[in-house]
Amino acid sequence: QQPVQSPQAVILREGEDAVINCSSSKALYSVHWYRQKHGEAPVFLMILLKGGEQKGHEKISASFNEKKQQSSLYLTASQLSYSGTYFCGSRFQGAQKLVFGQGTRLTINP
Amino acid sequence: SAVISQKPSRDICQRGTSLTIQCQVDSQVTMMFWYRQQPGQSLTLIATANQGSEATYESGFVIDKFPISRPNLTFSTLTVSNMSPEDSSIYLCSVVIGTGNTEAFFGQGTRLTVV
Numbered sequence: 001q002q003p004v005q006s007p008q009a010v011i012l013r014e015g016e017d018a019v020i021n022c023s024s025s026k027a028l029y030s031v032h033w034y035r036q037k038h039g040e041a042p043v044f045l046m047i048l049l050k051g052g053e054q055k056g057h058e059k060i061s062a063s064f065n066e067k068k069q070q071s072s073l074y075l076t077a078s079q080l081s082y083s084g085t086y087f088c089g090s091r092f093q094g095a096q097k098l099v100f101g102q103g104t105r106l107t108i109n110p
Numbered sequence: 111s112a113v114i115s116q117k118p119s120r121d122i123c124q125r126g127t128s129l130t131i132q133c134q135v136d137s138q139v140t141m142m143f144w145y146r147q148q149p150g151q152s153l154t155l156i157a158t159a160n161q162g163s164e165a166t167y168e169s170g171f172v173i174d175k176f177p178i179s180r181p182n183l184t185f186s187t188l189t190v191s192n193m194s195p196e197d198s199s200i201y202l203c204s205v206v207i208g209t210g211n212t213e214a215f216f217g218q219g220t221r222l223t224v225v
Contacts, residue, residue, distance in 0.1 A: 002152075032214070042153070042202075043216075044213040047212075087153065096141045097141075098214055099155065103151075103152050
């Protein structure tokens, strides 16, 4: 049931773009994206709902493809503050619990 | 939003002993969860803490090893029992407010080292 994220790690220069993917073998009710910096708690970024609703946060946006059971997180013109590990969390119909992917470590260099 | 206070923030324990981790929320919440995160790894759900009833455990986790209490809508505890070095990890409390498809909030975590 654990969603699969790709890539596992990304290294960018400040200002570059990145895409992080999250796919599930089980039908998703919603996908949640979180960012965690070293030694800190995960911080909520956005929720993607069934129906393909897309919600953005500053220069970070995401999409949800129900047909493919896949979500993608888009980081545009990355900033140093975007560094951290990104997790997608899957929520299935009838359940409030979140099942997280293995994470994608993003490093932004000046 | 929710402010979560988790205690202790870290501890070093002897194998064979038990540690109880507390999670206090500043508002009443519908759902409370306990996760484990090993260094550099993902968050693995241990159990859902149900108010007034037994917790619901995920596959691979059992009540005897991780007893959970949730006496009210703002507080929960997780006990790691009969610890071994394999239990060394970060334990995180998480809450969801309301019943809709809403975000989860996380405590700062408890970093546990078993020696």
